[in-house]
Amino acid sequence: MSSNDIKELAELLRRLRQEDKNLRVFGADSHQYKLGQTLAEAELQSFEQKHKIKLPEDYRLFLKEIGNGGAGPFYGLELLEKAAQYRDLSKPFPFTKATDSYSDEELEEWGDRDEYPGVLELCHQGCAIYSYLVVNGPAHGTIWNGREDFYPTELSFGRWYRRWVEKALRTLENEPLVDKLALGMSKEQILVAAGGDWQERKALRNSIYFFEAPEIPAQLELNEDRIVIKINLWPFILAQP
Structure with missing residues (x-):
């Protein structure tokens, strides 16, 4: 350095x-x-x-x-x-x-x-x-x-x-993107609205999927048709090195 x-x-x-x-x-x-x-x-x-x-x-x-x-x-x-x-x-x-x-x-x-x-x-x-x-x-x-x-x-x-x-800076800058997310959106609509590297993973509950992007501070819950049914805001920003 x-x-x-x-x-x-x-x-x-x-x-x-x-x-x-x-x-x-x-x-x-x-x-x-x-x-x-x-x-x-x-x-x-x-x-x-x-x-x-x-x-x-x-x-x-x-x-x-x-x-x-x-x-x-x-x-x-x-x-x-x-x-x-x-x-x-x-x-x-x-x-x-x-x-x-x-x-x-x-x-x-x-x-x-x-x-x-x-x-x-x-x-x-x-x-x-x-x-x-x-x-x-x-x-x-x-x-x-x-x-x-x-x-x-x-x-x-x-x-x-x-x-x-x-x-930390990138995630803070991305916080306004959360306002573009809404219930009823499809995965494709999320990518158009917010961009980001979103990944899907199966929740423990049947027919529920989590949809997350590492630097967009919200976790989305999708139903089996991959439609947003819940938006969970991050309680804090974990900027892990």
């Missing part, structure tokens, strides 16, 4: 803060788009020396130019020191693939999942699920999701954060 990239990211975040005045994005009522104070180069070096690591360059630049903790995906970013407090960063995070692909015997060698080393507990997603940033080990610089098991996202911090901002 270059200095220009970080400036673009800061501008996107400013736009999101401006657009989401009603805090519709999931977790925004917790962080309210506020950011912690940036960290000086000396503070970053001190942290790295203390934990015997090198922070991923994009995350390091974020801390230095945008802020330390606050506005971010889900319930927001943790402060650097808090993100590090329960983990031994001086030892490598050992995994390169999802932990559920390893045997129980292999996992036992690496100890308790609550103490896996080499990762920052970057943000809380809810339901005891966290986003982790690998700061030591072969997966250095990538984001993982974890609770019972840990799963790689294949995303760097900068890409992960930007995807959140961009998805």
Whole structure:
């Protein structure tokens, strides 16, 4: 991530803060788009020396130019020191693939999942699920999701954060499209009225189908003739990176 990239990211975040005045994005009522104070180069070096690591360059630049903790995906970013407090960063995070692909015997060698080393507990997603940033080990610089098991996202911090901002902005911009949806519409009429990448899935109840598009904040219920019989508005916007 270059200095220009970080400036673009800061501008996107400013736009999101401006657009989401009603805090519709999931977790925004917790962080309210506020950011912690940036960290000086000396503070970053001190942290790295203390934990015997090198922070991923994009995350390091974020801390230095945008802020330390606050506005971010889900319930927001943790402060650097808090993100590090329960983990031994001086030892490598050992995994390169999802932990559920390893045997129980292999996992036992690496100890308790609550103490896996080499990762920052970057943000809380809810339901005891966290986003982790690998700061030591072969997966250095990538984001993982974890609770019972840990799963790689294949995303760097900068890409992960930007995807959140961009998805949130697009979904907020699409909210007016919901007003174009109405009971009695067919699937074809929905696509003409709102566009979007709609997908159908069977509901648990017989003869009911859900019709959803990832960045249009409404869930439609269709009958067996694929006609809209109910419109469920999203209670919040979940802009998952």
